[in-house]
Amino acid sequence: MRIAFVTMTTAHHVDHWYARRARAVAERLAARGHKVTVVCTQWWGGDHAAFDFEGVSYRRVTADHSPSVFVAKLPFVLNSVRPEVVHVATDPDLAVPAAKAAGRLRRVPVVAEWWDPPDRETGRSWRRHWAARSPNTLLVPSETVATTARECGADTGAVEVVPDSVDMASIRDAPVDERADLVYARRLDEHANVEEFLLALAELRRREWRAAIIGDGPARADAERMARDLRIDDRVEFLDDLAPAEQVPILKGAHVFAQTATRAPFATNLLRALACGCVGVVEYQADSAAHELVETDPRGSLVTSPQELAEEIVAATETERWTVNEDYAPYDHDAVLDRYVDRYRKLVTDYGLF
Structure with a gap:
């Protein structure tokens, strides 16, 4: 054709x-x-x-x-x-x-x-x-x-x-990198809203966890400064803008993926994380379609504040860790x-x- x-x-x-x-x-x-x-x-x-x-x-x-x-x-x-x-x-x-x-x-x-x-x-x-x-x-x-x-x-x-x-075959075949329990991934721009994720992590400072923020952009410096101000920077690793093949091992090793961006016509990074077996926790935003991916996912949840995000992260510890979720094969x-x-x-x- x-x-x-x-x-x-x-x-x-x-x-x-x-x-x-x-x-x-x-x-x-x-x-x-x-x-x-x-x-x-x-x-x-x-x-x-x-x-x-x-x-x-x-x-x-x-x-x-x-x-x-x-x-x-x-x-x-x-x-x-x-x-x-x-x-x-x-x-x-x-x-x-x-x-x-x-x-x-x-x-x-x-x-x-x-x-x-x-x-x-x-x-x-x-x-x-x-x-x-x-x-x-x-x-x-x-x-x-x-x-x-x-x-x-x-x-x-x-x-x-x-x-x-997403590339399901590559996800199935990829190794597992267990550097982080909790992951956020997106370009760090004016719509990233990564501070909501950081505030949720601060609520959990008395618990054991490691987090990774994947992405780069103009909001990165402010996010790094906020992590220092919240005194959680020793447990939050800021990574660069990684290609999907580089993201997948980290996502397969993580337990929870947090989506807080205020604007997303489609949340591709969230989709990739869900296919890698992550539990998806999405903060609802009027101009983001991310909630559509977790509304029918029994492992996912929808929240409206950093406090609720922190609560759902804790609740996810009761969910079995997976490294691939075949329910996302249609994607x-x-x-x-x-x-x-x-x-x-x-x-x-x-x-x-x-």
Whole structure:
């Protein structure tokens, strides 16, 4: 199948969750034998319009980051790619109706990926509304994001949840690193809210435990200072931003994973921890979908404060330690990729009937 991904900003431009997810899906599709072209802003050197990398062909729409020019040129580039299905990111918003216009000309369906809840102030703008209503299918990573997409005008029947994924085979085969009983993992930015985890640990200072905080970012220095102020820094190890393969042994050796971030369209690090057998304790946040992963997990729990987080950490000591949880096999890379492919094929088949 010929699939065109449309994303003005790729993982080669920025280290954002949505960009990493798009790159991973594109490369896994290419590894299965599909012909994948990413239509984007140029990130490679030289003046050539196309560049192949990791089995994926990248096609230039613009050389510079200019949303208006990108949207204007997009239909012409898509027409030259000749895809069977177009998969477009909702950034910029107007890229979706532009891709839809190109799809109509070539009689191919358009799938849009709605990555994140919209800003409260601009969520109902006409651009967001147009982006939500234009595609044949709107893919979202969680029910939390699905709600915001519907609020922006998406048809309920067009919205489909496709979660992020983990490598279950690598989790099963990985060694166990027992350096920490309790783990937090996320980029340490303004949404990390890691101080809630640290406050919970301070509540437990009279108990025996070791904790690891995996991640880096602008909030790291403040978090390290807070650990010192709470006098728990001798038992909290701050690690760098580790790749998934480096995280997994630590997660397999841990007992509890704490999720406190205020914003998460999908809590991938939590998913990885749960698949590694951790007990998940999630602090509920209005703009985070993390609670969706533990609501149906008998080993997990949902809290609303550092005090409750501390109590659930203590309660988790009565839960058996696991190093893998097969209940999360449906989130394996291959299983989730099958959902993308099935959606593409159904859309192509249905589109050909009209």
